[in-house]
Amino acid sequence: MSATLPVTLTVNGETLTRLVEPRETLADFLRRDLGLTGTHAGCEMGVCGACLVMLDGLPVHACLTFAVQAAGTEIATVEGLTESTVIADLQRAFHERNALQCGFCTPGMLIAAQGLLARLPLPSRAEIRDALSGNYCRCTGYEAIVDAIETVARRRAAGETAPRFAEEPA
Amino acid sequence: MNAPLGSLDRPNSYIGRAVTRPNAKRLLAGRGRYVTDLVLPRMLHAAFLRSPYAHARIVSIDAEAARAMPGVRLVATGADLARLCTPWVGTLDHFKGMKSAPQLPLPVEEVLWSGQAVVAVVADSRAQAEDAAEAVLVEFEELPVVADIDTAREPDADRAAAGIEDNLCFRSRLDTGGIDALFAGAAHVVEEEFHFGRHTAVTLEPRAILADWDASEGKLTVHHATQTPYQFQDLYSRHYGIPEASVRVIAPDIGGSFGMKLHVYHEDMAVVGLSMLCRRPVKYVADRMESFVSDIHARDHRVRARMAVDAEGTILAMDVDDVTAIGAFSTYPRTSAVEGNQVIRLMGAPYRFRNYRAELAVVFQNKVQTSQYRAVGHPVACAVTERLVDLAAARAGLDPATMREKNLIPDDAYPCESPTGYKFEALSHQASLIRLKALMDYDALRAEQAALRTRGIHRGIGIASFVEISNPSPAFYGIGGARISAQDGATLSVTPSGEVRCLISVTEQGQGTETIIGQIVADQFGVAREKVRVITGDTEITPHGGATWACRGAGIGGETALQAARRLRDNVLALAATILQARPGDLDLRDGLVVDALSGAERVSLAEVARIAYFRSDTLPPDARAQLSITHHYAPQGYPFAFTNGIQGCHVELDVDTGLVKVLKHWVVEDCGRIINPLLVDEQVRGGVVQGLGAAFFEECRYDDNGQLTNGSLADYLVPMACEMPDIVVGHIETPTADTALGAKGCGEAGTAAASAAALNAVNDAMAPLGASIAQIPMTPERLLKSLGKI
Structure with a gap:
């Protein structure tokens, strides 16, 4: 099991090459090898959505993807999407609406929401709830998350953009 | 808001306001720091071989092949850990007649449920530890399984554990008297048999613990995804014989708890012992399948x-x-x-x-x-x-x-x-x-x-x-002999720049404990909320307290913060009065400024009072009391x-x-x-x-x-x-x-x-x-x- 393979991929805009075990998941690779701990492992079987990352622009379960399968792809994690301010409006809306408590599901929720709004810019509440059906949250009861995504959809449709999220004072 | 705010209605009035959580921003940015994320130098990983049987006797354990596997540092059995850790019994004195079999980190003779950890493997990586756990050979002899509440209570029933005389843990009876007569004479009697299924917490972050025994200092540091760091400081101290002050439990960001993460788990107790045996940090994170068979x-x-x-x-x-x-x-x-x-x-x-x-x-x-x-x-x-x-x-x-x-x-x-x-x-x-x-x-x-x-x-x-x-x-735990505090404590300090640090024993699992404590302190002390930093979840930093469970955070933690903030405010006003040659009662602290209480006119800033206290004590009279840090405890009365x-x-x-x-x-x-x-x-x-x-x-x-x-x-x-x-x-x-x-x-x-x-x-x-x-x-x-x- 210890034979390693070289993998070259782009993570958060940076192209890098690493040796990985064939059995290593993309989630473990991001968390352990790259220190990108914003991607979380909740069930390791593709049910809870905590490990969602963008792979070539689409939400993918990093726990169901082997690192070697990600060769040649572009991965974006919550850290990268924060830096690039792509999800700054979602982050702001989640914060304002308190659409997170413990925060463990949050990176996956943000990526699911970003994926939803990319394919369906003005979803109904039912469509938002449906799109989140693979993202488990034990804390919030979901309503605040639905509210936040609905708000961002409306703001985006109105052409509003959000400044960088992390630099604003609380 | 249909209750009057009364004395709480002051400038910087944050109590009752819907403000956002400052600490949620880093979670949104992927900068949360859960135990799951932590890495320490020379850290090892633990995995457990678990019992496939609900009730069995351990006949033999053969770990030779596992010990020879790549990366393996230690294979430990119940006997190995029993030499370090004293057993525990889950009873409370005020539950009269309650009984329970003593427990150890890993079983020595008998496994009591399917999924119980039996053998621990410590290796350089989790994958190596899991590989080696598969190579451990345990021979079990199956014992009768107690799985039904009625047969369990029959006189000759098989026992769920060898250490108990029967399967009744506890019984209790309440009776105000005359019930049978009341029912006999009632116009209507309705009745039903209800069944409530077993369920479990399913926190999104599973249980996680990282124990770091430093033999050179005789000090144990445990990074523990728990609601109750002080409770575990006490337990690790007493069961492993380490002085309490040499045990530090840190609860960083917690990915959900809901009561589940405040109980003793066999694996968690084992990991402390594994770190002592390896003299290196040892980490264990339950995977989801393990959570279902080991979380309460x-x-x-x-x-x-x-x-x-x-x-x-x-x-x-x-x-x-x-x-x-x-x-x-x-x-x-x-x-x-x-x-x-x-x-x-x-x-x-x-x-x-x-x-x-x-x-x-x-x-x-x-x-x-x-x-x-x-x-x-x-x-x-x-x-x-x-x-x-x-x-x-x-x-x-x-x-x-x-x-x-x-x-x-x-x-x-x-x-x-x-x-x-x-x-x-x-x-x-x-x-x-x-x-x-x-x-x-x-x-x-x-x-x-x-x-x-x-x-x-x-x-x-x-x-x-x-x-x-x-x-x-x-009345809940203390009188039953459990060392679980009903009080909480807070240490409040004015920094030299006139900001406030609040170290408090209630803990945060995302519900907003730190936010409400910050609101209360800012409100009662008299500064903007942004000037208050709240720190929780570290037994070496925060005063001893019960932490967050049973809705204590707001009621007990909040009152602790309120009383502490008022005391610190009194200290600041007393010192300001000395500096201003005024009477403390004529002054107030509002929005970071000491003001004339009646007119609201600024007299001196909090930052200036702090500067004088910390850097120019020579300008104060000899009897001035410059106490800009206080520790305060509050127990419900x-x-x-x-x-x-x-x-x-x-x-x-x-x-x-x-x-x-x-x-x-x-x-x-x-x-x-x-x-x-x-x-x-x-x-x-x-x-x-x-x-x-x-x-x-x-x-x-x-x-x-x-x-x-x-x-x-x-x-x-x-x-x-x-x-x-x-x-x-x-x-x-x-x-x-x-x-x-x-x-x-x-x-x-x-x-x-x-x-x-x-x-x-x-x-x-x-x-x-x-x-x-x-x-x-x-x-x-x-x-x-x-x-x-x-x-």
């Missing part, structure tokens, strides 16, 4: 209950028999008997009747241990009571809301006592019911329901009143518990062909006393409701007759997801407790307490015209179709 489970009650009612529908008495199945031993240190105890004591709590009898039996069996999980006992007591109230209403010919109007304790009847001995300071059941009916537009919903029934659409409306127990005094109350409504539509239930909407009116932050309170309530609805419709740990959990994965164990959950309307009544200046009582369990009861009543209401009923949760489609006679 909860509920698992069979309740036979009846209610006596007079001809006008006045409730006369309740008679209850609760049998609850726990694991093969009682959980340490909070036990597995608290839930049953609260079930029989909370039964009927919102109502006026005075006559009550209850019998509780807490029974061992070979399954995962059960213990405290969000809203301990409340959902069971509430569902039994509220379903019986609905049945009684039907017999008396009353609408369910009218039945409650008639029987709820009047809002002007306080203080009063429940038939089970709980003392209520002030509750608001009647006002809550009125508010709920208005929010639901109850009469219109009933009219719509009747109209839809004629079209074959089966909707149901359920309501459920509840009482929630919170802010426990030492007055009532032994604070009680909150509320009422929930649930609106469902039942598909009688598939047994599927759609929850259309859910309403909650709750009274948590003083609301510190409405945004956070509402989200506590909503999250709690969804946990209750999960129990009502989906969640159940299903076992076969051999004690094997048959649905122990997140694909098989159903949790509520966004697409299945309704929008939830939350309303408030505020009845602050007079026991504290703050008046907050807590809101963490309210949602879970009554959601499943309201859902149970709603589904039964939908089925009533079809002559069907159900008294079991979760209400799965299969069970509903059986109730409807369709299968």
